[in-house]
Amino acid sequence: MAFDVIVVGAGLSGLVAAAEIIAGGKRVLLLDQEPESSFGGQAWWSFGGLFLVDSPEQRRLGIRDSRDLAWQDWLGTAGFDRVEDAWARKWAEGYVDFAAGEKRAWLKSLGIRLFPVVGWAERGGSLADGPGNSVPRFHIVWGTGPGLVAPFAAKVRQAIRTGLVVYRPRHQVDELITHGGAVTGVRGSVLVPSSAKRGEASSREAAGTFEYHAPAVVVASGGIGGNHDLIRRYWPSRLGRPPNTMLSGVPAHVDGRMLFIAEDAGGWVVNRDRMWHYTEGIRNWDPVWAQHGIRILPGPSSVWLDAAGRRLPAPNFPGFDTLRTLQTILDTGYDYSWFILTRRVIEKEFALSGSEQNPDLTGKQWLRVLSRVVGGIPGPVKAFLHHGEDFAVARGVPELVEKMNRLAGNRLLRPDGIHHQLLARDREMSNPFGKDSQVAAMRGARRYLGDRLVRAAPPHKFLDAKHGPLIAVRLRILSRKTLGGLQTDLSGRVLRASGEPLPGLYAVGEAAGFGGGGMHGYRSLEGTFLGGCLFTGRVVGQTLAKA
Numbered sequence: 001m002a003f004d005v006i007v008v009g010a011g012l013s014g015l016v017a018a019a020e021i022i023a024g025g026k027r028v029l030l031l032d033q034e035p036e037s038s039f040g041g042q043a044w045w046s047f048g049g050l051f052l053v054d055s056p057e058q059r060r061l062g063i064r065d066s067r068d069l070a071w072q073d074w075l076g077t078a079g080f081d082r083v084e085d086a087w088a089r090k091w092a093e094g095y096v097d098f099a100a101g102e103k104r105a106w107l108k109s110l111g112i113r114l115f116p117v118v119g120w121a122e123r124g125g126s127l128a129d130g131p132g133n134s135v136p137r138f139h140i141v142w143g144t145g146p147g148l149v150a151p152f153a154a155k156v157r158q159a160i161r162t163g164l165v166v167y168r169p170r171h172q173v174d175e176l177i178t179h180g181g182a183v184t185g186v187r188g189s190v191l192v193p194s195s196a197k198r199g200e201a202s203s204r205e206a207a208g209t210f211e212y213h214a215p216a217v218v219v220a221s222g223g224i225g226g227n228h229d230l231i232r233r234y235w236p237s238r239l240g241r242p243p244n245t246m247l248s249g250v251p252a253h254v255d256g257r258m259l260f261i262a263e264d265a266g267g268w269v270v271n272r273d274r275m276w277h278y279t280e281g282i283r284n285w286d287p288v289w290a291q292h293g294i295r296i297l298p299g300p301s302s303v304w305l306d307a308a309g310r311r312l313p314a315p316n317f318p319g320f321d322t323l324r325t326l327q328t329i330l331d332t333g334y335d336y337s338w339f340i341l342t343r344r345v346i347e348k349e350f351a352l353s354g355s356e357q358n359p360d361l362t363g364k365q366w367l368r369v370l371s372r373v374v375g376g377i378p379g380p381v382k383a384f385l386h387h388g389e390d391f392a393v394a395r396g397v398p399e400l401v402e403k404m405n406r407l408a409g410n411r412l413l414r415p416d417g418i419h420h421q422l423l424a425r426d427r428e429m430s431n432p433f434g435k436d437s438q439v440a441a442m443r444g445a446r447r448y449l450g451d452r453l454v455r456a457a458p459p460h461k462f463l464d465a466k467h468g469p470l471i472a473v474r475l476r477i478l479s480r481k482t483l484g485g486l487q488t489d490l491s492g493r494v495l496r497a498s499g500e501p502l503p504g505l506y507a508v509g510e511a512a513g514f515g516g517g518g519m520h521g522y523r524s525l526e527g528t529f530l531g532g533c534l535f536t537g538r539v540v541g542q543t544l545a546k547a
Contacts, residue, residue, distance in 0.1 A: 010169070216506060350377075
């Protein structure tokens with residue numbers, strides 16, 4: 001059977017690429033090492049956040065955004081400073097143009113709708129030309145990750161029924177076949193059937209082999225976020241020592257295998273030391289994969305302490321600068337930190353990342369979504385309060401500190417020290433102005449309607465019992481994204497170390513560093529990982545559809 005293109009990986013970027021290729025009438029072989037239950041890949045588990053610029057949703061909320069402001073924020077966040085960043089910068093500029101241009105209309109044409117409140121992720125906290133989003137740009141897909149994956153999955157499944165796509169799950173690519181300096185196909189192992197559910201580990205036992213040929217192969221296999229050994233191997237010295245313990249924000253099959261396989265065939269992997277891991281991870285009390293962690297999406301009010309009970313210095317506030325906060329925490333010599341907050345804060349400000357942690361948004365249930373505005377602790381958050389191992393609840397500081405020390409298995413925290421931190425912060429509540437930078441940021445957040453509605457609690461004194469009880473949350477490092485990857489030109493062709501294209505090989509999504517081997521540079525503005533999968537998959541798919 002003849003194929004025009006082989007796509008390796010049935011995640012979002014692979015599905016987008018396949019959908020574009022078949023729109024041009026080309027035949028696609030879609031391979032994935034996981035069982036069919038994992039169709040859609042990591043994106044299915046996501047919160048569904050997308051970076052958009054000057055959208056109708058922003059304008060309705062009084063946000064004045066522009067392509068130029070977004071590009072300024074991107075450059076200040078990425079910090080491009082390497083020769084290898086030339087293609088990445090071009091991809092980044094193309095992506096910002098896409099986000100400010102046709103992206104929303106394209107999504108709408110696919111039936112994808114957006115939640116009307118725009119989130120403000122990665123606020124930065126530095127100067128105007130430094131890292132972070134100057135304005136809210138985090139648009140949540142109505143239906144979260146599954147809602148984003150659905151239209152592309154539907155297109156591919158329809159093509160499977162008509163024979164334009166042949167889908168082979170449990171097909172693990174072990175080698176890219178080359179001939180005459182070009183990639184001409186794939187060779188690998190047929191794995192034994194698996195009943196593993198979505199996200200669960202599946203067997204790597206081989207039951208046979210396969211070999212397929214096509215004029216083009218697209219690597220859409222993701223990064224290394226599920227492989228902690230590789231994360232530690234490439235951990236950048238600028239962030240200090242790698243953490244001894246981490247939670248996993250992605251399934252184990254996100255293992256980086258195809259990056260090495262593509263490299264063996266002549267592709268160039270760049271920016272291995274650039275990666276994106278979160279500092280607000282909590283262990284999932286109902287895990288799907290090993291070391292399964294969930295990220296808290298915090299509002300601005302929680303007091304952030306290091307393992308010894310010292311308040312993190314500005315601008316290490318919740319939701320401001322992930323990479324800086326990661327470095328600050330690891331510089332303490334510990335792999336964890338703490339939030340202290342109140343019942344009032346957890347009701348208004350705590351959201352959990354992931355489709356399964358947001359059943360109201362995922363299930364498109366407006367009445368349940370409106371309950372977030374009315375008040376009360378969201379059901380998934382309440383479940384973690386009751387069952388999660390990282391939460392402590394108490395009526396007073398001494399009891400809270402005793403429980404925190406018990407969770408950590410040490411005696412680092414002292415009640416008088418924690419009380420001092422909270423009392424000093426509470427004294428700043430007596431005036432609508434003051435010197436505490438986080439308190440100023442809290443008040444600033446509430447000037448934005450979206451935050452005032454669903455993300456920022458009214459400022460209040462944490463030691464005032466009427467706002468209690470007090471809640472402490474132990475926060476772990478949570479592995480997530482590879483920012484580097486296979487270097488690609490603007491058509492998605494994988495490049496050799498010489499800068500010349502490797503004929504027949506393309507890369508999309510995280511495997512390509514979301515474009516060019518790392519379009520984010522050192523940092524992400526958020527909403528750009530899913531968006532990078534959409535953008536690279538679309539570009540490469542359209543290129544191959546015309547080939």
